[in-house]
Amino acid sequence: VVTYLGFIAYHQNRTNDAMDLQRQALKLKPTHPMGYYGLGVACSGQDGMDQEAIQMLEHAVELDPSNEEFRSQLAQSRSLLLGDHKGALEQSSLALKSTDAGPWNATVHAGIQFRAGDFKGCATTAVDARKRFPEERWGRFKTYMAVVEAACLTKDKRKAEADKVLKTSFTPEERARLKKPISEDTMKNAMLRKEMEGYRAALKL
Numbered sequence: 001v002v003t004y005l006g007f008i009a010y011h012q013n014r015t016n017d018a019m020d021l022q023r024q025a026l027k028l029k030p031t032h033p034m035g036y037y038g039l040g041v042a043c044s045g046q047d048g049m050d051q052e053a054i055q056m057l058e059h060a061v062e063l064d065p066s067n068e069e070f071r072s073q074l075a076q077s078r079s080l081l082l083g084d085h086k087g088a089l090e091q092s093s094l095a096l097k098s099t100d101a102g103p104w105n106a107t108v109h110a111g112i113q114f115r116a117g118d119f120k121g122c123a124t125t126a127v128d129a130r131k132r133f134p135e136e137r138w139g140r141f142k143t144y145m146a147v148v149e150a151a152c153l154t155k156d157k158r159k160a161e162a163d164k165v166l167k168t169s170f171t172p173e174e175r176a177r178l179k180k181p182i183s184e185d186t187m188k189n190a191m192l193r194k195e196m197e198g199y200r201a202a203l204k205l
Contacts, residue, residue, distance in 0.1 A: 002028065002137075006038045010045070018042040033063035037070050040077065045189040050081040061091075072093035072108040080191045085116035103133045103141040110148050111195060114155075114202075123152040143198055146170065147178070174182035178203075 006021035021040035025032065040056030043049040057074040064070055075091035078084040092109040095101060106129035113122035126149040130142065146169035153162035166175060182200070186192045 003032065003035050003038055006035075006042065010038070010042050013188060015042055015045050015188075019046075028133065031063060033060045033067070033070065034058040035062065037073065041073060044073075044081065044191045047190045050077075053081060053134050066098075068095040068098040068101050068105055072105045075112060076108045077191065079110045079112045079115055083115075085112055088112045089116060103129065106132070107144050107148070110145070111134050114148060114152055115198060119152040119156040123149050123156070126152070142169070143174075147199050147203070151199045154202050166203075 002021055004026040006018045006025060009015075010018035011022055019039060022035055024041060025035040026039065029035065036056045037060035040053050040060060043053035043056060046053075054074070054077055057070065057077055060070045061067070061074055071091045072095040075088040077093065078091065079088035089109075089112050092096055092105070092112050095105045096109045098105070106125060110122050110125040110129065113119075113125060115192045126145045130145055133141070140182070148167040150162040150169075153165065166178075170178065182193065182196050186196055
């Protein structure tokens, strides 16, 4: 129960409370993988806590190696916080190959490919993900994949194709929103901030 209270606190942007709750949960049950995962996620959003975030997520994967969500989060943190794109891609590839993989695993893998400079591979992942999860109702998934694909095409000097993706994926109102400043909540989260700044820089938004 304490672990899930920690997740609620994290999603309410109460990061310090989230970390305190996850540490309490781990004192009660030191071998609970979800507690390590929750603490790792919370630490990932804090500047200056990169190493602790990675350590906690590694513990979670060690305790539950078949959990694709744990692997993807570890991969994302390695890439965004440490710049270890090679190690991150190994983890995200394993997660994406899982039969339980979902849209989020695909977005993580595509993002790491983008930061690693594999723009063709990243664009392919984005296209394949939309085909693999056509019924996905998570609105951010389709938005994210379109932004990622357009950013990759731009980086790969295929500007006309990138413009086509943006024009066909978003209404004029949605395209205008893309150019607005990153939200205050996103700016507070170290990992999300670094991720979004990379795509926006590529698209010159």
